[in-house]
Amino acid sequence: MKDTILDTLKTLNFNEYEAKAYLALLEESPLTGYKVAKISGVPRSKVYEVLDNLATRGDILVSPGEKPQYTPVPAKELIKNRRLKAEENFDQAEALFESYENSAHDRENIWNITGRTEIFDKVRTSIASTEKRILLEIWKEDYSELETELKRAAGRGISITIISYGDIQSDFANVYNYDMTLDITEEYGGRWLVFSRDDTEVVTGVVSLGTDSRAAWSMHLGLVMPITEFIIHDLYLREIMNKHRDVLEESFGENLLQLRRKFSLYPDFKKHYIK
Structure with missing residues (x-):
């Protein structure tokens, strides 16, 4: 089951470490970066970089402090955001390529x-x-x-x-x-x-x-x-x-x-x- 979820997250543009960190936060949150690394198996040398990427992308939320804590965006919201972003990308691609539809070629x-x-x-x-x-x-x-x-x-x-x-x-x-x-x-x-x-x-x-x-x-x-x-x-x-x-x-x-x-x-x- 866990492997299936990780594979599914990878289809949603997560790399392996991002998928493991997000799943760890789904299972238990909030967590410090240290705890995320311990639970997920993401190397401690990489975990803060991974968490920063997830936060920048809007997949997790951060509570700042001496020891920042992290919590995931709910899975349903994550999927909704991904779907909206995909539709935006398709709309943009459609608009960009429209001029080629009736090309002389x-x-x-x-x-x-x-x-x-x-x-x-x-x-x-x-x-x-x-x-x-x-x-x-x-x-x-x-x-x-x-x-x-x-x-x-x-x-x-x-x-x-x-x-x-x-x-x-x-x-x-x-x-x-x-x-x-x-x-x-x-x-x-x-x-x-x-x-x-x-x-x-x-x-x-x-x-x-x-x-x-x-x-x-x-x-x-x-x-x-x-x-x-x-x-x-x-x-x-x-x-x-x-x-x-x-x-x-x-x-x-x-x-x-x-x-x-x-x-x-x-x-x-x-x-x-x-x-």
């Missing part, structure tokens, strides 16, 4: 992301930094990965539009449900995700292959523009289908199947991107 590269978990982690990060609009194409089977972050973004006033493969219900997003999802999945051999935020950043790729899933992330104009416009044109098609389905399906078959087959490269009318 990012805008000129296309990055590969490998693994389903890693792809959704990147999309969640991008959702959190969205300022105006999110456009998303996603399968119903994958929607739960992002629902919480999307709802949180909507609460910030972000406009969210989703083209869903499968029936997705949402009270915070504009959702366009795509018909014949099983046929589409079979035709393409997998499920993809297409994400665009603020017309400045995109993540797009195949997410149904587990650790073998692949996606690209970029702020490169040459990728952001066509991918964002691809989603918008899919939205055009959804609007047109909603208003003129009968006429279009009379010309091109159910769910425009004849068009999909017309532009298929293979005689089985399937897309063979995934081998």
Whole structure:
């Protein structure tokens, strides 16, 4: 138990001697420096330096006198102070690094992301930094990965539009449900995700292959523009289908199947991107 506490204190920025001295004071206080050294095992030649460091950091309190006595800041208060300091450090780091978020380096590269978990982690990060609009194409089977972050973004006033493969219900997003999802999945051999935020950043790729899933992330104009416009044109098609389905399906078959087959490269009318 004692070793565990000492190890925990070390994760809170205590060195070994500081951890031993603080724990000794938790067990019994107030104590003189001599007593702290005797109980904790901190060398007498080091104990006053250690206690001074702890006092300067605010981890212990000192009662001055001919023989100063020491008492610890209560453990709950110590943890609270550490948490507040950590949050301050994170806030400061966030502010300092903000100017690098949209650097020219990012805008000129296309990055590969490998693994389903890693792809959704990147999309969640991008959702959190969205300022105006999110456009998303996603399968119903994958929607739960992002629902919480999307709802949180909507609460910030972000406009969210989703083209869903499968029936997705949402009270915070504009959702366009795509018909014949099983046929589409079979035709393409997998499920993809297409994400665009603020017309400045995109993540797009195949997410149904587990650790073998692949996606690209970029702020490169040459990728952001066509991918964002691809989603918008899919939205055009959804609007047109909603208003003129009968006429279009009379010309091109159910769910425009004849068009999909017309532009298929293979005689089985399937897309063979995934081998």
